[in-house]
Amino acid sequence: MSKKLTKREVDYSKWYNELVVKADLAENSSVRGCMVIKPYGYAIWEKMQSQLDKMFKETGHQNAYFPLFVPKSLFEAEEKNAEGFAKECAVVTHYRLKNDESNPGKLIVDEYAKLEEELIVRPTSEAIIWNTYKSWIQSYRDLPILINQWANVVRWEMRTRLFLRTSEFLWQEGHTAHSTKDEALAEAELMNNIYADFAQDFMGMPVIKGLKSESERFAGAEETYCIEALMQDGKALQAGTSHFLGQNFAKAFDVKFANKEGKLDHVWATSWGVSTRLMGALIMTHSDDNGLILPPKLAPIQVVIIPIYKSQEQLEKISEKINPVVSELRNKNISVFYDKRDTHKPGFKFNEHEIKGVPIRIAIGPKDLENNTLEIFRRDRMLKENIPFEKIYEKIDFLISDIQEYIFNKAQKFTTENTSVANSYDEFKSLIKNKGGFVSAHWDGSSETEEKIKKETKATIRCIPIQSVGDKGFCIVTNKPSSQRVLFAKAY
Amino acid sequence: MSKKLTKREVDYSKWYNELVVKADLAENSSVRGCMVIKPYGYAIWEKMQSQLDKMFKETGHQNAYFPLFVPKSLFEAEEKNAEGFAKECAVVTHYRLKNDESNPGKLIVDEYAKLEEELIVRPTSEAIIWNTYKSWIQSYRDLPILINQWANVVRWEMRTRLFLRTSEFLWQEGHTAHSTKDEALAEAELMNNIYADFAQDFMGMPVIKGLKSESERFAGAEETYCIEALMQDGKALQAGTSHFLGQNFAKAFDVKFANKEGKLDHVWATSWGVSTRLMGALIMTHSDDNGLILPPKLAPIQVVIIPIYKSQEQLEKISEKINPVVSELRNKNISVFYDKRDTHKPGFKFNEHEIKGVPIRIAIGPKDLENNTLEIFRRDRMLKENIPFEKIYEKIDFLISDIQEYIFNKAQKFTTENTSVANSYDEFKSLIKNKGGFVSAHWDGSSETEEKIKKETKATIRCIPIQSVGDKGFCIVTNKPSSQRVLFAKAY
Numbered sequence: 012m013s014k015k016l017t018k019r020e021v022d023y024s025k026w027y028n029e030l031v032v033k034a035d036l037a038e039n040s041s042v043r044g045c046m047v048i049k050p051y052g053y054a055i056w057e058k059m060q061s062q063l064d065k066m067f068k069e070t071g072h073q074n075a076y077f078p079l080f081v082p083k084s085l086f087e088a089e090e091k092n093a094e095g096f097a098k099e100c101a102v103v104t105h106y107r108l109k110n111d112e113s114n115p116g117k118l119i120v121d122e123y124a125k126l127e128e129e130l131i132v133r134p135t136s137e138a139i140i141w142n143t144y145k146s147w148i149q150s151y152r153d154l155p156i157l158i159n160q161w162a163n164v165v166r167w168e169m170r171t172r173l174f175l176r177t178s179e180f181l182w183q184e185g186h187t188a189h190s191t192k193d194e195a196l197a198e199a200e201l202m203n204n205i206y207a208d209f210a211q212d213f214m215g216m217p218v219i220k221g222l223k224s225e226s227e228r229f230a231g232a233e234e235t236y237c238i239e240a241l242m243q244d245g246k247a248l249q250a251g252t253s254h255f256l257g258q259n260f261a262k263a264f265d266v267k268f269a270n271k272e273g274k275l276d277h278v279w280a281t282s283w284g285v286s287t288r289l290m291g292a293l294i295m296t297h298s299d300d301n302g303l304i305l306p307p308k309l310a311p312i313q314v315v316i317i318p319i320y321k322s323q324e325q326l327e328k329i330s331e332k333i334n335p336v337v338s339e340l341r342n343k344n345i346s347v348f349y350d351k352r353d354t355h356k357p358g359f360k361f362n363e364h365e366i367k368g369v370p371i372r373i374a375i376g377p378k379d380l381e382n383n384t385l386e387i388f389r390r391d392r393m394l395k396e397n398i399p400f401e402k403i404y405e406k407i408d409f410l411i412s413d414i415q416e417y418i419f420n421k422a423q424k425f426t427t428e429n430t431s432v433a434n435s436y437d438e439f440k441s442l443i444k445n446k447g448g449f450v451s452a453h454w455d456g457s458s459e460t461e462e463k464i465k466k467e468t469k470a471t472i473r474c475i476p477i478q479s480v481g482d483k484g485f486c487i488v489t490n491k492p493s494s495q496r497v498l499f500a501k502a503y
Numbered sequence: 504m505s506k507k508l509t510k511r512e513v514d515y516s517k518w519y520n521e522l523v524v525k526a527d528l529a530e531n532s533s534v535r536g537c538m539v540i541k542p543y544g545y546a547i548w549e550k551m552q553s554q555l556d557k558m559f560k561e562t563g564h565q566n567a568y569f570p571l572f573v574p575k576s577l578f579e580a581e582e583k584n585a586e587g588f589a590k591e592c593a594v595v596t597h598y599r600l601k602n603d604e605s606n607p608g609k610l611i612v613d614e615y616a617k618l619e620e621e622l623i624v625r626p627t628s629e630a631i632i633w634n635t636y637k638s639w640i641q642s643y644r645d646l647p648i649l650i651n652q653w654a655n656v657v658r659w660e661m662r663t664r665l666f667l668r669t670s671e672f673l674w675q676e677g678h679t680a681h682s683t684k685d686e687a688l689a690e691a692e693l694m695n696n697i698y699a700d701f702a703q704d705f706m707g708m709p710v711i712k713g714l715k716s717e718s719e720r721f722a723g724a725e726e727t728y729c730i731e732a733l734m735q736d737g738k739a740l741q742a743g744t745s746h747f748l749g750q751n752f753a754k755a756f757d758v759k760f761a762n763k764e765g766k767l768d769h770v771w772a773t774s775w776g777v778s779t780r781l782m783g784a785l786i787m788t789h790s791d792d793n794g795l796i797l798p799p800k801l802a803p804i805q806v807v808i809i810p811i812y813k814s815q816e817q818l819e820k821i822s823e824k825i826n827p828v829v830s831e832l833r834n835k836n837i838s839v840f841y842d843k844r845d846t847h848k849p850g851f852k853f854n855e856h857e858i859k860g861v862p863i864r865i866a867i868g869p870k871d872l873e874n875n876t877l878e879i880f881r882r883d884r885m886l887k888e889n890i891p892f893e894k895i896y897e898k899i900d901f902l903i904s905d906i907q908e909y910i911f912n913k914a915q916k917f918t919t920e921n922t923s924v925a926n927s928y929d930e931f932k933s934l935i936k937n938k939g940g941f942v943s944a945h946w947d948g949s950s951e952t953e954e955k956i957k958k959e960t961k962a963t964i965r966c967i968p969i970q971s972v973g974d975k976g977f978c979i980v981t982n983k984p985s986s987q988r989v990l991f992a993k994a995y
Contacts, residue, residue, distance in 0.1 A: 050565035073542035078534045097600040106659040108589040167598040
């Protein structure tokens with residue numbers, strides 16, 4: 012805890028890795044690419060889950076649970092989806108171990124316990140779910156199906172980073188079934204909007220809503236809506252996606268419904284998900300060289316109170332004054348930690364709560380008791396203030412909303428300042444290379460041009476913004492006509 | 504929905520299987536032994552989770568998340584534990600699929616993507632967690648660690664039944680680390696008490712708290728606390744277990760701490776868990792030949808209101824009267840469903856909500872509007888009553904607590920009536936064969952005797968009750984001295 016973090020401008024990537032560990036959020040495990048989410052990190056994820064879950068339920072979705080394993084024959088049914096995930100699948104081939112007779116105390120795979128059909132550990136659940144929906148759907152009366160699942164998934168990534176890209180991660184995946192194309196499209200857009208609202212209102216993270224280009228779409232989707240956010244190092248991060256799947260999965264799994272006239276048609280589908288990757292986005296949007304900065308709405312501890320004392324008697328007097336405050340704050344649904352641990356000095360505690368991003372810190376010592384004051388510190392701006400004791404509730408209420416607002420505005424300003432417009436390919440290349448951030452440019456809509464740009468600049472199309480400025484123009488590379496600007500960036 | 508359930512006395516097992524499906528709780532999936540938990544079943548599980556999670560947090564536990572996979576070398580480190588689970592492990596051996604060149608559109612395992620070390624899909628997480636704790640624990644200051652995890656686990660069961668025994672199931676697993684044996688023992692007992700309180704106060708399910716005999720202990724535990732409940736068919740069900748693990752895992756993973764005097768010692772451990780098996784216990788404790796009976800505290804819908812109408816105008820008048828009731832009940836945190844679906848007739852709805860165990864059903868038609876009355880039905884006792892409209896809140900409040908109490912008392916009475924005392928082995932055999940239920944008998948404490956009884960009667964020791972009547976005696980089989988009676992039963 013004592014060692015300082017690497018500074019962001021020295022090595023952003025190193026700063027991130029150190030921060031995740033020092034703020035006690037997560038660590039690498041002994042399983043390649045899989046992380047351990049530590050209690051403090053998990054508490055933030057729980058707050059995210061709880062809010063998202065509420066938003067899903069308020070829009071009519073229900074939770075359910077489908078198997079972890081997908082039999083290979085189901086996995087390969089929707090070809091594009093299978094192709095997209097085949098190269099990163101963990102495969103279960105056996106169901107038993109036995110003693111290694113040549114090596115006492117050790118176990119080996121029992122070759123007699125080979126599965127007839129291999130099982131894929133789900134990288135995503137469209138296949139297993141649509142195979143299930145088949146028996147749930149006969150008529151339009153059975154539609155829509157609006158289901159979400161909170162689950163773990165596995166994608167065997169070669170280069171992993173805590174939260175941002177791990178072989179196992181936690182997520183939610185919504186899978187809905189509809190009787191019309193329009194309804195499915197509306198659902199996909201609705202869920203992308205919910206992700207955007209969550210990102211902005213709770214994470215304090217500004218996002219751009221848009222559509223993916225064909226080459227960046229989810230494998231098996233006809234359209235992918237997404238939210239994209241800009242990190243402090245000028246790289247973009249895809250924070251959530253919502254897919255209109257057309258009738259692809261219904262066709263692959265033969266899921267038909269009878270409409271009101273009794274005619275059979277394939278069902279329309281969406282799927283949508285956000286994952287523990289949001290933790291990485293949260294960290295990189297707000298934090299500074301002193302550690303984590305958390306939005307009050309997602310902070311496991313919103314207020315920490317640290318007593319400054321030398322004698323037990325002093326501590327008792329402070330506690331007498333602070334205990335009712337703790338109760339009152341809890342009544343107001345503010346999460347508070349009265350940190351009177353006697354195993355650590357105040358300096359250690361200050362540092363610990365700073366690096367862990369507790370939004371508000373209150374310190375109170377014998378002099379404060381005399382003067383009826385306390386010291387209050389806001390983590391986002393690193394500002395300290397002495398206030399009269401009786402102002403405590405008013406000040407905390409103010410700070411909780413002000414910090415939430417301040418960090419959003421700061422990130423918003425950063426995103427705006429780091430979104431540039433390029434009108435030629437030279438300008439584009441220079442912006443991507445020297446400034447980073449989002450670059451808005453005209454593109455001819457072809458995968459070839461997209462590929463050329465990616466190869467030459469490492470920038471990809473992050474999204475085709477929904478709220479386009481609407482100006483037509485000509486592709487910066489081919490000079491062919493373009494109906495709107497798209498957003499490019501280097502990305503996580 | 505229309506077909507009647509098999510009656511319990513005709514075929515209890517068939518009744519259970521049908522009920523799980525007809526009440527829309529769960530179904531078998533296309534993956535051997537793995538279930539799909541449907542939205543209604545999952546909603547009950549969520550209520551269980553939420554209450555248990557609250558109880559864990561109130562006793563100082565925090566949630567975290569550890570990897571799904573356990574490398575084989577870690578899995579085998581604690582030998583008894585490994586031996587206990589080796590025969591039912593799903594094993595990941597490869598991390599990639601490739602196109603099957605002889606079979607276009609199909610995928611096969613890529614033999615070049617074989618893992619150097621096989622990964623076991625966790626059947627339980629002691630190994631991966633204690634390997635992690637190793638780096639978290641240096642001194643007594645780092646203790647206790649009180650962590651819980653909500654997760655899926657896989658045990659390759661040969662004979663599976665929805666909720667009761669499935670290859671994949673959902674559960675929580677607590678894993679705690681302590682500096683003294685006494686503290687760890689107290690923790691194990693505390694968590695067993697929490698399970699008992701949850702079972703009785705929320706599930707309305709009476710349980711016996713006890714210790715497992717050596718042969719029934721968790722693999723790797725020194726002592727296993729458990730709660731055992733009696734199902735309607737006279738078979739016992741182990742509903743939760745809490746293990747004192749001694750220093751076994753600390754020794755296997757070399758986890759030591761320095762005490763206040765600076766001396767190194769191995770850390771003491773507990774683990775404890777309940778799973779979606781509780782859903783099976785809940786179903787079998789209360790339900791009847793008409794379907795599910797749910798305790799109001801865990802019912803996703805506590806009150807359903809069904810309008811009886813012929814014309815749209817009638818429906819509107821009913822809705823005018825009912826809409827404020829719906830709002831008021833929601834304000835009182837009572838979950839209510841105003842079932843005005845026009846796709847189904849009242850008879851269908853009555854039947855559906857009956858089989859799904861909605862505790863309270865209200866029906867209201869044009870005559871009720873005239874007379875300012877309504878019909879209220881309690882599912883547990885299948886009792887209908889007409890009441891003045893203005894009594895609605897009072898009546899619902901009463902029924903919510905009365906149903907909770909009534910079904911617990913009924914189950915309690917059943918358990919008492921089906922707990923017998925045997926003073927000879929002949930009496931024991933007759934009771935197990937003809938009456939079923941718990942049989943309390945003296946036992947000499949040896950695994951041999953236990954094994955003989957199991958072989959001859961299929962009854963096992965469910966637990967050595969904590970609250971023993973304290974009478975000493977002589978083993979019913981060997982006549983050797985016995986310090987207390989233990990509870991036998993055939994079990995799920």
